[in-house]
Amino acid sequence: MPHDLAMHTKVQPDPQRLALQVSELGKRVSLPSGALTILDGVGFSISHGDTVAIVGASGSGKSTLLSLMAGLDTPSSGSVLLDGEPLSALDEDGRARVRGEKVGFVFQSFQLLPSLTALENVMLPLELRGDADVETPARAILAKVGLGERLGHYPRQLSGGEQQRVALARAFVTRPAVLFADEPTGNLDTRTGQAIVELLFSLNAETGTTLVLVTHDEHLAARCGRRLRLDGGRLVTGERQAS
Amino acid sequence: MAWRQLRRDFAAGELRILLGALVLAVLAVTAIGFVTDRAERALALEANRLLGGDAVVLGDTPLDGVVREAARAPGLRSTETQEMPSMIRVGDADDERLKFGELRALGEGFPLRGRFRVVDTVDGPERDAPGVPERGTVWLSRAGADALDAKLGDMIAIGESQLRLSALVVQEPDAAIDYFNIAPRVFLNLADLPATGLVQEGSRLRYRLVVAGEPDAVEGFIRTAREGLARGQRLETVKDARPEMRSALDRADRFLSLAALVSVVLAAVAVAMAARRHSARHLSSTAVMRCLGASQRTLVATHGGELLLLGLIASTIGVVLAFFMQWLVGNWLSGALKMNIPAAGWVPAVQGYGVGLVVLLTFGAPPILALRRVPALRVLRRDLDRTEPSSWLVGLAGVAGLAALLWWKAGSAKLGATMLLGIIATLGVLAALAWGLISVVRRLRSRLRGSLRYGLANVSRRAATSVAQVTALGLGLMALLLLTFVRTDLLDRWQVALAKEAPNRFIVNVQEDQQEPMRAFMAERGLPAPDLFPMVRGRLVAHNGEPVKAAPAEGEPRSEEERRGQRRRDREYNLSSAATLREDNRVTAGTFWGQQRPEKPELSVEEGFASSMGWKLGDRVAFDIAGQRLEATVTSLRKVEWESFRPNFIVLVSPGALAGYAASYITAMHVPPERTRFTSELVARFPNLSVVDVDALLKQARSTADQVSTVVEVVFYFSLLAGLLVLMAAVNASQDERLLEGGVMRVLGGSRRQLRLAQASEFAAIGLLSGLTAAAAASLLAGVIATQVFGLPWQADWRLVGVGGGLGVLAAVSAGMFATRRVLDAPPSVTLREVQG
Incomplete structure (x- = not known):
């Protein structure tokens, strides 16, 4: 049964219990042809453990919204609280710290570092965070995604599906509070995509991570607990759906 | 499209x-x-x-006619000088100093190129002379003033004229190096010459017509003058002047x-x-x-x-x-x-x-x-x-x-081929060295953590790319090292060689029985024993049995080459003898007699001279020495480094063959500049000796070398700049990968500091490796160039390693950090979108 999101209810949510709180978020860019509004007054909140799909047509502002929520980009107006941290108040290094501590990423084009092996790609966020033991958890999670035998392979030696598994392993190895996924199956065939979706949700269930994903894939969107629909940079509906 | x-x-x-x-x-x-x-x-x-101009015509008769006419062509300036030997007197009857000297009358505007350098007192500061001596005044060569004990303001008697001494000449613009020219030289205004009464029928006057101007006009003059030269006239251009130049x-x-x-x-x-x-x-x-x-x-x-x-x-x-x-x-x-x-x-x-x-x-x-x-x-x-x-x-x-x-x-095909082989070999050596060093880095990497580890990991993981980068950077750096260090080193060594070994005194006319006393004289003063070379003057009389005539039997010789040959046949030669050859002489054909004294007289001839005379190995050549005939066979040809500033002889005779002929000896030696009294002491002891002070000549040679170096330096700064920019292009070539990696690391929570450290350590490693390989390769290549092309000795310079490594790190880190600064500054989403887009 769809209902309005937290922002629109009378009951104010407890910020401590929210994974994400987005208020009046706007993003405008200047182009030679004039100012372009990509996002306009978007607001909603997401609780810990939620799974949320952001859907909408191409150019509706989905990826921009994702970038702003993850602190990859800065908004023109409004604010984002990520696990209680006000991203707008932080500088780029501060946001990087928050990302390192609380955020995981899965990209459509995998974004594995071509010069690193599968194992090293997974070890990277742990190393950046300064963990003492980086190899054990990395090996363990790669085994879990079914790549225990291919630790020393470079991205170019792996298929698209395998690369995305490495990306999933890299995203989950830090046990992030929120995991953002940008079209995680966009570059994969249906079958492989399906397998990746299964893996994504099983890892998510296991770690209790909040999952926010941008997708065109209705099947994938349907797996999520909630769906945010964007149109022309505005939030048109926020549906809670039965999983 | x-x-x-x-x-x-x-x-x-x-x-x-x-x-x-x-x-x-x-x-x-x-x-x-x-x-x-x-x-x-x-x-x-x-x-x-x-030359004092762009071209000079010399003659024993006034230069009129075609040549004079050609000098008036548009775009040309011309002037003339006249020279003759004359007695020069200073002082009054009680204290009269008299010397046989050389008179040089300078036309207005001389020299057309260059300047006279003059002083007011023997050890006063040098300055450029403005033009030529004013009417009624003369200049005197510094050595001449010394010999005549003349001071500024003294009246100098030349022929019937009394002219006031107004400057001492340190350097003539067109002074050819003539070791035997020790006579005082007097310079006066050409307009004052007739009044001296010296120009008379039968005077041994030599005329010089000096021309300068636009290159095309000068070329035209040279062509016309060459055609129109009269007997006893010759043309000199920069091309045939001064072998050492x-x-x-x-x-x-x-x-x-x-x-x-x-x-x-x-x-x-x-x-x-x-x-x-x-x-x-x-x-x-x-x-x-x-x-x-x-x-x-x-x-x-x-x-x-x-x-x-x-x-x-x-x-x-x-x-x-x-x-x-x-x-x-x-x-x-x-x-x-x-x-x-x-x-x-x-x-x-x-x-x-x-x-x-x-x-x-x-x-x-x-x-x-x-x-x-x-x-x-x-x-x-x-x-x-x-x-x-x-x-x-x-x-x-x-x-x-x-x-x-x-x-x-x-x-030149030789220099080109040497360089090409050098570059190919260098790239090979650089790549091999880079590969080796990267293997070392790979081992080192596991001992490091975090950013440093990832920086170095990038170097060793992308081994092939890194080898390519190190090789390319190395080539740039090698060029820099080669251009700065090695070039400086080569030039320094050349100049040092010139400065240290170049003798600054020529001592002429040493008699047979003065050899030992002179050696003792030098030893008393802590100077090295002089190498005395015998010198016998002879006139060429026959070649392969054919008598050589003073003038050709039929007509005038046509080409400049033939004219030069003619002059060479006409003049007297200084023949010398030696058992061994110095390093500035190299046998290019035949065999030098060495320590074995040949039974019959043999000759060793300078190759350029031999070819202009048409002499070949095995030819028999006869000289007339004070009425006696010496006939000898040419058994070797030599290449002579004239710029060594040592006594060198075009014709060397085998030891013993000159015995019995009247010989004087010549030597050249280096006298430290602080020994100011050396010449006067030597002459006081051996009054018959002529001592030529070549300091002034050397100074001229060194100043030319300095100017050449400055020009070369300017050219090399361009290469240096080119090398630096190549280095940046090399960093740019891998920028996409770096942007992507930086963006991903930022997304994964890497801080600015971590990123910077990772980048810096990678660039530093690449720079260091490049620098080290470049230093090694530069040493090798410089060795080849020094020994094969420039004929200079070579030794490894360890400073290259330090400078190469330091320069490599500095250049790679600053250029790399500059090129990848956007990774640090831009929001990660922008960087990722840009690289992936």
């Missing part, structure tokens, strides 16, 4: 690096071309200064060529890197074009056309920039050398375009044309391996282009 593509690429900012590299290539080559051109013209001017010019020319061609190589490296990057960035769009039905021919036309257009635009920018740069440099050079630097010609501009296109086609075209083989499938699979051109093709095209450029720029 090509034009549209070019405009699109420009608009997208994708051609910046390739364009930059090409502009740099053309700029470097053309600017060096311009500067070299101007420097060579300046050096030619400087050499002309030594020519040798210095040749050496300078080689240095300049070397500088130019190193820049060509650096530029080519930059273009190859930028083209590879350009090609990589075009993979997707080319795959799309393939999908849309573009044929390979269309792709070649599009990319090839774009390349050609780019080449033309880049070459034009490069040539224009080069013109402005050489203009600035020319002004500076002109100020630094205190001489006029002629304007540059248009040839370097044409060469610039040629180099731009050749470099682009041989180094830039292969990776870009390989785009035609991009599979359409890449539209669907971005991860498909990029299409690389056949490495054989790239290698061959590169080597062929490089060989052509080297040959052309070096101007």
